[in-house]
Amino acid sequence: MNFTYVCDISDLDLDVGAAALINGQQIALFKVANNRVFAISNWDPIGKANVLSRGIVGDLDGDFVVASPLYKQHFSLSTGKCLEEDVSVQVWQSKVESSKVFVAVE
């Protein structure tokens, strides 16, 4: 697995997304409780724009989700699955080491 450094954990706000560009790939990063970081695609397949990092983060039925800012569908941060429609977005592994955030993007 090839992890790329993205930013420091303190660059991310709790429960607020941020976009990153890694190898030409737009990624939405989300820091939730206990410094857990999720990395999913920034591309909203329904709204067709790179905006998922700008949605509201929360949990539904115990799973962390982001609501697309365009048409409000929810995407699971752990699986990338859309809860309302039969689509999903890519997810990548991420890790936090010595306060630095890394994402594994090929």
Next chain:
Amino acid sequence: MSTTTLPIGAKPRIVVVGNGMVGHHYVEQLIEANAQDHYEILVFGEEKYIAYDRVHLSEYFTGATTEDLSLTTTGFYEQNDVQFYAGNKVAGIDAPTRTVTLENGNVVHYSALVLATGSYPFVPPIESHSTENTFVYRTFDDLDALKACAANSKVGTVVGGGLLGLEAANALKSLGLETHVVEFAPRLMPVQLDPVGGRTLKNMIEGLGVSVHVDTATQNIIAGETCFHRMNFTNGEHLETDLILYSAGIRPQDALARSAGLAVGARGGIVVNNFCQTSQENIYAIGECALWNERIFGLVAPGYTMAKVAADHLISKTGKKFEGADMSTKLKLLGCDVGSIGDAHQATPGATSFVYHNERKGEYRKIVVSEDGSKLLGAVLVGDNSYYDTLLQYYLNGIDLPKNPESLILPNTGDAPALGVDALPATASICSCHNVTKGDIAQAVANGACSVGDVKGMTKAATGCGGCAALLKKVVDNELLALGVEVSTDICEHFAYTRQELFHLIKVEEIKSFQDLLHSHGKGHGCDICKPTVGSILASVWNDYVLDASHVGLQDTNDRYLANMQKDGTYSVVPRIPGGEITPEGLIAIGEVAKRYKLYTKITGGQRIDLFGATLSDLPKIWGELIDAGFETGQAYGKSVRTVKSCVGSTWCRYGVNDSVGMAIRIEERYKGLRGPHKIKFAVSGCTRECAEAQSKDIGVIATEKGWNLYVCGNGGMKPRHANLFATDLSDEMLIKYIDRVLMFYVQTADRLQRTSVWMDNLEGGLEYLRDVVINNSLGLAEELELQMQHIVNTFQCEWKTTLNNPQALKKFRQFINTDAADDHVQFVEERGQIRPATEIEKSQLIATVS
């Protein structure tokens, strides 16, 4: 050519030919009965798309995409082990060996075969110089071809003035063509309408600028002089047209069945019995290709019933039969209501009719009543379909007619016996597309459905043509009420409170952040419902900076970046222009900023200027310049005070009785920045001519000789509501006092996303109660409401100014956290001298030329 043969494996195999609306419905029935556990299911469709909603095909011209109109996804088929082959036409059937041959030569064995091949548009054999620029109207491909040609045409002609022909005419008109309809019969919609109904419709449609030629037969088509075609009519006249669209009826697609030697009708159609079996017992035919009792059904509802019957016969075997279907229809054609029920032509012996005809309004209604006057046999409606639902229920359920049946079609005399949903029997059909009765809906509600959405999911009602949606809602509400169900008012899974209760908790317990509220009164982490709601309440009560670290995650993207997100992820910028008054310097400054940042500019419906196409990282720079030029945020992004529209008023206008612009600016300056349950709009007019449209605003003010009249709780938008006159002839001071109180009372008590109009409609005691609270201070709240408003006024800040002075907040306006690159998916093209977002197709071309 190498071909393969696909023999049957361990499970018997069902092969479905045709993946149109009915073919797909059949597959859904199989899945519902778990047939995939015992059968292999293969579907072949000639079109390259998975099943789509042909009934709403025309929406393809008004913005719907192929995906929007899809009835399902390949994923859904895959999940349920249905093998789907798009773009695969079945070329032949060999019944003795139980095989079908595909166009590509492959041979597939079947145990049971289902033909759902639909129909094809009939093109009359008219002698013509060319088949170019002639079209039909049935598939996405047809519409793509039509659109391409229309782009270079001026005149379009539809041959055929039936249901579909008029729908196609509407499409031509919306594509900007001079539109003609040529109908062979002496009237439009000859099947559904009687002569007077047809004439009324013709007048209305001509009034809309579509030329209608009835009683007109085409002799031949030759090359035109001013257009591509010239149509010569048998009456000696002719018509020049660039394109011709044939909509002269449909013919069942029975070619496969014929070649396989299955029985077909004299005028086409695959003969089926009550179980939809053809003359071969293991071959079924359903939908528009099937001929039952010498009849073809050209509507989707009967096709769906056939799909159910055929699936039942093969899988569940409960003995369901197809027993014919009701062909009543209601439509909006070119904006004209048309409805036809049952025996519209009064063919039943002994039947009598009642007619209402208003030529001036273009309304025509007829009911056909049984000899003894007790039952409704049929009806024709033109011009106003609000009578349709009730008439259809009388017809379908054989309900006894009232003593004066004519009252059912007379205009609002007040004594028409409205047929409440209570009066409908349990067997009453509510949704004919999916055959859902009132009893089915009651059952769904009894099983726990507590909203229209739930009932739709459980019964599929209102998911076909959609014509029954209004009736469905009434029935669901009625059933819920009957069960005494209390619909949960919790705002979401994280808080078991209403918005009003949360407001109270935040205020009384002086809670200042979402985290505190969650710890003391909620659970989990929150979501996109409770976060913005609480964010808005915190702002209404404490008015802290919304981008504070503890609030920023609560904001919808618009509030989070203090701008409105557009479809491509860029933002729009709206500076406040109080009362719509702006200096030339202001205009120039805005123009210069727009030019510098290459923004699209437009005058909004709220009397200000919107600048579109700003990237996230440009927003602070743009606002820096606007603020330097003296502007403030317009908060077009928030659930907050928007604009105060004004007319020019007594300063200039010869009729004005007071300074409406001055008052509008005073109001806007006072309430700007106030966040509420939803957006809040105002207007001030200088006299009763009402040029500022104050009566359509949340707060409307109209000048009188003696002061101001105050109107409250109006709404434009989706469901317009005229504002109520709240108080008259107020002084400036009283006007402001009352507005303070009304608005703050709304902010404290409304539901989330409830405009003042809906709030008022749900307020127990209504307008009188609100007057009591605000004018007579019946709750003793007046002072508190005013103080709360004064707090908001005193703590106003221009959020953009604060942001520009806050390096921490500014850091968030970067496209990417790790680079200064731009989003390369954001692309613009020019139109009418300004930018606009590129379409997906344009984007792919732009990216291709760059790389």
